[in-house]
Amino acid sequence: MSSLAATKGRRSASGKEDRPLISPLLMLVFGLSLLGLLAAYSSESLLLLGIGMLPTVGAAFAGRKEKGVWISVGWLNFAGLSNWLLDLWSSDHTLSYATAQLRTVAPILVAYAAAALGWFLYLAMPAVARGIIAASLRRRKANLVGKQRALVDQWDNGITTFKPVAVEKRNAPRA
Amino acid sequence: MSDGRHSNGRFLAVLKERYQITADPLSDFSTGTAQAFVTLDGFGSSTPLVALIVDPSIPCRLDALRALKGIETPGLMTLVEYGVVDWPPYSRKAMALIYERPLGGRIMAAMTSDFARIDGSELMKKVIVPIAGAMRQLAKHGLAHRAIRPTNMYWATAERQAIVLGDCAAAPPAFDQPTVVETIESALAHPAGRGNGSAADDLYAFGASMFILLQGRGPVSSLNAQDLIRSKITEGSFAAIVRAETIPIHLIEMIRGLLTDDPKSRWTQAALDEWIAGKRRPASQSRIEKRAVRGFEFIGVEYFSVRELAIAFCGHWDAAIPVVASGQLEQWLRRALAAEDMADAVGKAVDNAKGSPLERSLADDALLCRVCLILDPLAPIRLRAASVVPRGIGAMLAVTVANGTDVNAIARVFRREVQKAWLDTREPSDGDIELDGKLKLMAEYLAKPTLGNGIERVLYALNESMPCQSPLVAKEFVIDIRNLLPALDIAAKAANSKKAWPIDRHVAAFIGARTTFDIERQMSEIADSSSERSVLGMLNLLATLQWRLGPKALGGLAGLVAGLVKPILNGYHSQRRRRDLERNLEEPAGRGDLVAMFRLLDDPDERAKDRVGYDQASREWHHMADRIDQIDRDLSNHDDKAADAARRASALISMGLALATVVALAVMKQ
Secondary structure (H helix, E strand, O other): HHHHHOOOEEEOOOOOOOOOOOOOHHHHHHHHHHHHHHHHHOOOHHHHHHHHHHHHHHHHHOOOOOOHHHHHHHHHHHHHHHHHHHHHHHOOOOOOHHHHHOOOOHHHHHHHHHHHHHHHHHHHHHHHHHHHHHHHHHHHHHHHHHHHHHHHHHHOOOOOOOOHHHHHHOOOOOO | OOOOOOOOOOOOOOOOOEEEEEEEEOOOHHHEEEEEEEEEEEEOOOEEEEEEEOOOOOOOOOHHHHHOOOOOHHHHHHEEEEEEEEHHHEEEEEEEEEOOHHHOOOOOOOOOOOOOOOHHHHHHHHHHHHHHHHHHHHOOOOOOOOOHHHHHHEEOOOOOEEEEEEEOOOOOOOOOOOOOHHOHHHOOOHHHHHOOHHHHHHHHHHHHHHHHHHHOOOOOOEEEHHHHHHHHHHHOHHHHHOOOOOHHHHHHHHHHHHOOOOOOOOOHHHHHHHOOOOOOOOOOOOOOOOOOOEEEOOOEEEEOHHHHHHHHHHHHHHHHHHHHHHHHHHHHHHHHHOOHHHHHHHHHHHHHOOOOOOHHHHHHHHHHHHHHHHHOOOOOOOEOOOEOOOHHHHHHHHHHHHHHHOOHHHHHHOOOOHHHHHHHOOOHHHHHHHHHHHHHHHHHHHHOOOOOOOHHHHHHHHHOOOOOOOOOOOOHOOOOHHHHHHHHHHHHHHHOOOOOOOOHHHHHHHHHOOOOOOOHHHEEEEOOOOOHHHHHHHHHHHHHHHHHHHHOOOOHHHHHOOOHHHHOOOOOHHHHHHHHHHHHHHHHHHHHHHHHHHHOOOOHHHHHHHHHHHHHHHHHHHHHHHHHHHHHHHHHHHHHHHHHHHHHHHHHHHHHHHHHHHHHHHOOOO
């Protein structure tokens, strides 16, 4: 959680202040509440989650630099563990059943693999986003250049050098 | 207008659909500036006619033609008609003057030829009475003939009972007059620069001609023109011309009176009429030039009279300047001639020249010009090669241009100092103010080098009958401004190049001189350095002329101009508007409507719209450029944005996958 709090007040290279994806305080309250509830009513679930969700905890602490990585990891980590959680909740909601499941290793493997998938998603997504954004910008630029060319064709090349008063004022250096 | 090619019953040209000019020459009637041809009246009249075809490069006397058209008098060849005809031998148009043809032939073929002398007893009836009557008629119309000489006199009938004067309008005044029949001051001027003169000049020429008719040969043939002038100055005209020849006693008084050198003492028309009526007059005494007690030596010759000396100065211009500037002349005038006033005037002129702000050579020229006028106030303006009276400058300029010789000699005469010298050295007369104003205006034209001014403007301003000399319209012999556009239209149709400008210096100057409405703005636009303004000014000028003077259709000229308007079209920013204008221009150009073309191309509303659109387009372009700059900045620096978006996206995708998995498993397990 401290990594979330640490993001507050940071600025990105573009100068904008980074906003955390979820309020750290909210997350803390939610997390503690969940742990409290689980401890009080389902220690079996707490056991399963405590061991199965370890990658998420690790991501939360490891991701000081990788902001929000724990969210991607966490959701998929949870998804990977959900089959056994549902089994626990729907069939034999006992500590021994939870322990037996953990001993089969399968839940741990699936949960951790899903967490790894979440990490991979987090790491791969920036490149995809960059490509999409660049393509979008280039398309907008091409569109504008085309419109400029149409204006030059309609008028003459003089419009590129002639500056109406309003434009000159707008471009004038500020005192 | 020309319909025939040879004289066998056919004709070379027809004037005003009536007078058929054949190719049969009439050399007796030809002059130095006009060729004569047998002419027939197409309406069937049996009156024999002669046509004079005037050399197109020489301005004829339009004022004289207008006056002569209404005059019918026994002593004058009757002018029947005049106008411009297509003249095949010149391959261009020319002025044709149609006269009733005298049938008795020319009196004297050349000034050196012998001819059958007219007896003193016949002279009165056959010559003096009819010609005096003709001069009286001309004077009533305010016109001087200025071509009275034996070689321009004809027997009116085959019976040779009376003489008529020949043409006087086919050349500038006194252009063909030999020295012997011209007054001293007129003879000193260039033949083309003698000016209109007055009845006094005609009377002098008449007197000299009478003497020649009595002799049957040219007088003083051994003297050249300069010697004859000197002889007239030193001995007086009567003595110089008559010499030892005999004159019938009853004619001496008349000839002496007419050959008096002092214009104030010369017989007038009234005196001549009284003499014809039988009233005897006191004998006139020729005023001999005052002679100095000792000569003034100049270029190895001693001169005793100021008029002779002035002629010598003008003949040796550069040598005379230091002599005059040194004060020798002033001293000689005081001591040898006792001409105190003249000496004072020369001294003042020399002093003024020393303090002149003009360049040295110009100041020296102006000084000598003034001094020559002081020495001989009746003489023409003499300035180096130019010798001209102010009212003859126009004709002299025209002849100089026609001959292709240097016009600078005449251009110098328009200097203010020279004009003032002329006006200062003669008795004031009624026309001085008008003349001064006119010369000042000409000097202003000369000072402006722009299209529509310069020496060309002076040429047309001073010569009402000068046809436009532009190579574009020279063949059309355009005298009247109304004929200029049709002539340009013909030229445009025949032009090889469709890019040739229809307005050159001559056309512009001709328009400037002939129009009565204001065209200064158009002229200054034509001279503009911007090709758009210049072409627009040209179109504006032509459109103004068409609007004012017609004709309505000028297909050739409009087509030519349409090919020249690219700079105007380029003045519009909108490409679409340019294309529209170019397309819309075809219709008025096809109709030959220059006015519509100008209105289309110079529509203020269209220009305003174009300007506003251009401003708006420019503004939009720059806004787009700013946005493109921003995009370029984003492209080079979008990692943070991408990372932020990626974080959100990966969180959302993870959440979506997780929820879908949980829901799917939950459903499956039920």
